[in-house]
Amino acid sequence: MNRYVAAVLGTLLAGPLAAQPAPPVTDYRARTPEQEVVYFVLPDRFENGDPTNDKGGLKGDRLRTGFDPAAKGFYHGGDLKGLVKRLDYIQGLGASAIWVGPVFKNKPVQGPKGQESAGYHGYWITDFTSVDPHYGSNADFKAFVDAAHARGMKVYMDIIANHTADVIQYRDGGDYAYRGKADYPFSRRGGIASAAINPGFAGDGDPRADNWARLTDPSFAFAPFVPKGEEKAKTPAWLNDPTYYHNRGNSNWVGESALYGDFVGLDDLATEHPRVVAGMIEIYGDWIDKYGIDGFRIDTARHVNPEFWRAFVPAMLARAKARGIPNFHIFGEVATGDVDPALLARWTRIADLPSTLDMAFAAAAQKVVSGKAGTDVLARLFEDDALYQGGEAGALALPTFLGNHDFGRFSMFVKQANPGIGEDELLDRVMLGHAMMMTLRGVPVIYYGDEQGFVSDGNDQLAREDMFSSKVAVYNDNDLIGTAATTALANFDKAHPLYREVAALAEVRKATPALHGGATISRAFSDKPGLYAVSRIDPETGQEVVVAFNTSTAPVTQRIAVEPRSLTFTSLAGQCSPAADAPGSVSVTLPPLGFAVCAAKE
Numbered sequence: 001m002n003r004y005v006a007a008v009l010g011t012l013l014a015g016p017l018a019a020q021p022a023p024p025v026t027d028y029r030a031r032t033p034e035q036e037v038v039y040f041v042l043p044d045r046f047e048n049g050d051p052t053n054d055k056g057g058l059k060g061d062r063l064r065t066g067f068d069p070a071a072k073g074f075y076h077g078g079d080l081k082g083l084v085k086r087l088d089y090i091q092g093l094g095a096s097a098i099w100v101g102p103v104f105k106n107k108p109v110q111g112p113k114g115q116e117s118a119g120y121h122g123y124w125i126t127d128f129t130s131v132d133p134h135y136g137s138n139a140d141f142k143a144f145v146d147a148a149h150a151r152g153m154k155v156y157m158d159i160i161a162n163h164t165a166d167v168i169q170y171r172d173g174g175d176y177a178y179r180g181k182a183d184y185p186f187s188r189r190g191g192i193a194s195a196a197i198n199p200g201f202a203g204d205g206d207p208r209a210d211n212w213a214r215l216t217d218p219s220f221a222f223a224p225f226v227p228k229g230e231e232k233a234k235t236p237a238w239l240n241d242p243t244y245y246h247n248r249g250n251s252n253w254v255g256e257s258a259l260y261g262d263f264v265g266l267d268d269l270a271t272e273h274p275r276v277v278a279g280m281i282e283i284y285g286d287w288i289d290k291y292g293i294d295g296f297r298i299d300t301a302r303h304v305n306p307e308f309w310r311a312f313v314p315a316m317l318a319r320a321k322a323r324g325i326p327n328f329h330i331f332g333e334v335a336t337g338d339v340d341p342a343l344l345a346r347w348t349r350i351a352d353l354p355s356t357l358d359m360a361f362a363a364a365a366q367k368v369v370s371g372k373a374g375t376d377v378l379a380r381l382f383e384d385d386a387l388y389q390g391g392e393a394g395a396l397a398l399p400t401f402l403g404n405h406d407f408g409r410f411s412m413f414v415k416q417a418n419p420g421i422g423e424d425e426l427l428d429r430v431m432l433g434h435a436m437m438m439t440l441r442g443v444p445v446i447y448y449g450d451e452q453g454f455v456s457d458g459n460d461q462l463a464r465e466d467m468f469s470s471k472v473a474v475y476n477d478n479d480l481i482g483t484a485a486t487t488a489l490a491n492f493d494k495a496h497p498l499y500r501e502v503a504a505l506a507e508v509r510k511a512t513p514a515l516h517g518g519a520t521i522s523r524a525f526s527d528k529p530g531l532y533a534v535s536r537i538d539p540e541t542g543q544e545v546v547v548a549f550n551t552s553t554a555p556v557t558q559r560i561a562v563e564p565r566s567l568t569f570t571s572l573a574g575q576c577s578p579a580a581d582a583p584g585s586v587s588v589t590l591p592p593l594g595f596a597v598c599a600a601k602e
């Protein structure tokens with residue numbers, strides 16, 4: 001941490017804002033999605049509150065129970081009681097909502113012989129109505145939601161409608177390579193030259209029940225079957241019928257297969273089928289009714305036909321409203337590693353998803369904060385907010401993030417872009433990225449462990465380190481930033497510089513409506529690392545808040561345009577010029593990799 005960053009932290013922690021915290025929104029139901037700060041946690045990797053459930057009530061070795069705390073691809077013991085135990089830590093970070101990885105009962109272990117791994121991540125659901133026993137019980141989930149609500153915190157569930165666990169297998173086809181509609185139409189059994197089947201089926205673009213009643217034979221591409229002993233593996237019971245699945249083999253991620261293909265063997269639901277639409281509405285509506293949760297993060301949203309979401313989303317919003325949850329948030333995962341807001345915006349329009357996870361922000365922040373792209377990448381990104389459903393106002397509710405459980409941690413991207421980077425500079429850049437996420441438009445999502453300086457070795461399993469004492473060697477040899485600690489011992493350090501920075505900026509954000517609800521006006525950017533500045537405008541009062549970042553390792557001083565009425569400024573973070581140079585112009589001076597948040601006095 002450089003002296004500047006230490007000074008900013010000192011200001012944040014000892015300044016007037018720390019002394020006068022924002023008046024809390026006492027009714028958490030009244031907060032809008034953009035007013036939240038979200039903490040994303042995988043329950044298996046967070047805290048073990050009950051060692052008796054570590055094997056999920058199963059007996060035998062790890063291939064039976066899924067439990068092996070020394071292996072990165074198996075259950076480690078974290079659970080819902082552990083989450084409850086650490087709510088104080090999460091709330092202390094300034095998080096007001098918890099996005100909890102999927103809690104539904106999973107197939108404990110799957111994968112080819114010798115390559116097995118466990119459902120510790122939660123994305124291999126067999127029972128959509130029950131909590132996985134590795135995490136606890138449905139009663140434990142209720143206790144968790146109630147405990148969060150008692151603190152004024154919200155709970156967002158991570159849900160899946162695209163697929164179930166891998167249960168269905170195919171009698172033919174060896175590697176299960178994708179079989180498309182052209183060569184394997186619904187009207188022939190296993191290929192063009194074969195017997196006619198499903199007479200009268202008018203295709204899956206016709207959602208009427210009497211049309212789907214004519215699709216009686218699911219063996220148009222492969223001949224699907226449920227292996228012996230797994231006939232009742234799934235709940236609700238209708239999910240055990242292969243007719244409700246696509247059965248076309250593995251996705252190759254492009255074109256038709258992106259919607260119809262199995263996600264590496266995971267049984268891809270026929271989400272065009274009215275029974276599937278009704279079934280998923282019933283399943284997830286029930287979780288709203290029973291637990292009063294506050295929103296959904298939708299996994300693999302782009303692998304489901306948009307018509308499904310256009311039925312599902314309004315049904316969930318109506319269900320929530322009837323349950324007294326007017327600000328239910330729904331955000332979909334439209335995965336991309338590129339700065340591609342058009343792709344994300346498209347899904348808010350064609351699928352009526354209220355929000356998508358802002359993958360474009362993550363990719364832009366990784367490039368810009370690494371110093372490998374100019375700050376114009378961010379400026380251009382926010383210009384494209386006009387593309388989203390609801391335009392720039394709609395974009396305020398996009399959950400922004402820096403790294404995640406799939407792509408890897410932000411610190412990893414900064415390191416990869418800067419081989420040999422020193423620990424101080426790495427910490428400064430990671431802090432700069434978090435400052436951007438906490439003050440630019442969108443809902444900040446902190447990926448658990450980032451606030452403790454976790455540095456993933458890679459993506460997926462390598463980016464899912466344990467917060468409690470880890471036994472995974474490939475985690476424990478990592479050099480965490482901002483601390484001498486390792487993952488071998490628990491990391492819930494409220495004094496970690498990243499934890500303190502996020503907590504302080506979360507307070508600033510909550511106290512400053514311009515930062516969560518304000519329009520963005522671009523003030524300074526270039527095609528090289530250096531100054532990036534925007535003004536955020538309070539939607540009620542019109543107050544201007546200048547947010548400025550220096551992505552270069554040289555100090556910058558530069559004049560930027562401001563509103564002519566903004567004549568004097570006060571610092572909410574960092575160093576601010578106390579007065580405009582003239583109406584409409586103010587000087588910004590930032591040290592290397594520094595940032596500032598400057599509020600105009602009204």
Ligand SMILES: [Ca+2]
Pocket residue numbers: 048049050051052053054077078079134
């Ligand atoms: Ca446990």
Ligand SMILES: [Ca+2]
Pocket residue numbers: 165166167168169262265266267
């Ligand atoms: Ca399968």
Ligand SMILES: [Ca+2]
Pocket residue numbers: 162258259260261268269303304305
């Ligand atoms: Ca699909």
Ligand SMILES: [Ca+2]
Pocket residue numbers: 457473474475476477478
């Ligand atoms: Ca390692």
